Amino acid sequence: MNMLDLNNKLMRYILYASISLLFILNSCKKETVFVYEVDPVTSRKDDINKGIPKSTVEFISIAYSDVFGNTISQNNLSRLTLLYLAFGDKRLIEDLLVKNMLNSPNVSLMSNSQMRSDIPGFVQTIYSRLFNREPNELEAFSLEKSIIDDTELTPELIYYSMMTSDEYRYY
């Protein structure tokens, strides 16, 4: 055995030893546990995603529920649907239907004093009820300000404005 072979063996030994030591050291390291999860959020519909117009039946039944607070009967829904079909300008007939609903003695709207006793609450409630979403900050601020600034602005006018708006025709 010459010196060159001896050095090679020594180097190989040192290499094996180093690798073994590395494995031993790593295997002794405490394992880190990663846990992935989602924070709890409240889901709500964004108006940007409202792209589907309500059908005749949907519009009438939803409007009825929004104004009267209960579900329209199948018989009444069928009758109103036929009326809806009998005039070409759908927006006009929707407008007339909503105005008639709002003029009914059975209407279930918040009173003016109730609205003014908790304006932010009213704004949140009406957006949720009619637009099926929460208002953004600008919308909430603007509507609250309108109600505060104009003492003659009633829940009925706000209902009517929202129910005859573009957004109310979509879901």
Next chain:
Amino acid sequence: MNTDTTKNMSKYIPRRDFLKKTAMAAAATVVAPYILPSGRLFAATGNRVANHVVFCLFAGGIRNIESVQKQRGNLMPSLLSGGASVDPIIAAGMDSLPTIPGSSLQSQGTLFNQFRYAQGPTGHFNGHSTAITGSYTLQDLNIKEPPRNPTVFEYYRKHSDPNQSALNAWWVSNTLGPYPSLNYSTYPGYGALYGANYMQPSTLISDDGLNALSNPRIFSSSEGEKINSLRNFFNDSFAIQSQAEGSSVSNGMNDSDLLQSFIRQQLINAQNGQATNPWGVGASMNGDMYNVYYAEQIIQEFNPELLVVNMQGVDICHSNFTEYCNNLRKADYAVGKLWQTIQNTPGMANDTILIVAPEHGRNLEPNTILDSFGQPAIDHTSDSTSREIFCMVVGPAGKVNQGLVINDITGESIDIVPTIGHILGFRDSIPGGMLSGRVLNEAIV
């Protein structure tokens, strides 16, 4: 022409001739661009025969045999001249109707005795669609969708200059089913934006209509301002505002108010009994007559430039021939009343052309059903007789040829839309190739 040339020419042409030719050349330079390919000097719009057209689809399937050929007597005394008495076999099944005073409509216009519904299935909706679009329905029809080709209402509203509002264009149908969709098409570039106001009176002006539509909350003007302000705010916040338009015909805010008032008034009139027997014919009043009555209300209220109204009571002929004849008389009476109303309506009297045509005919051979008078019923299944119809164009002397009867085969269903376009002055503005029919020039002075 430069100065030197002018000087040179003036050496050889007498001064008067030179000035005359120069003036003519200048005039030609100005006028030439306005000469249309049709040879007319001015654009079609504004060059009208009359300012109003009422098209009565005398529909439900009517054979020439019972109408213009009068084989069972003159069942259409308001439209047709001549006093041929009604066949006694069916006379007992006829309801009593008064005579409308005055001369027949035939004497006040042009009658095409051999008109044709030349192509497509002899179905009611096919026939209506053809008459209203000016295009035969050679492909399958989807009755849940508007027609593929533009309707006469869209041609009228799009190609009139200035564009006409929906308040000027009306489609009044006697039933729902697929008929509400005939007020506009799906044709690119046309559609709801140019559609007609549509009304189906027997459903709208009803007890249900009274309950649901007659008692609206009326807002004051100050409330209206608040509402508009709020609604604009909500609309501005909505990302797809533009898509809210175009899903139906739409009237502007002022026109919408007029229409709502009109609907409410009709509901109140009906509640008060004013529409129960409006023509004084008692129990003879049928659905067709009510439909025409409400078309009259529209005429009196809005003076529309284009109104299409239909009747289909004669379709009972599938099971009852005598009642078919009875309803034919009622339809005739309704058209007589319609013309009377037009002539009594300021703004439309002497400035309206009435077109009357069935959508298709009925078969030559009857089916096996007999009515109580022993008369066999008749279907319509596209035989050659079911394609034979008539057309009458009625209007003031000087606009429509009076008392003219055309007995040879002349005119087709698809000619009615171009004829309306010609009368109202927008025919030449419709792009070439969209309408294959022709103007019924035989009728127009």
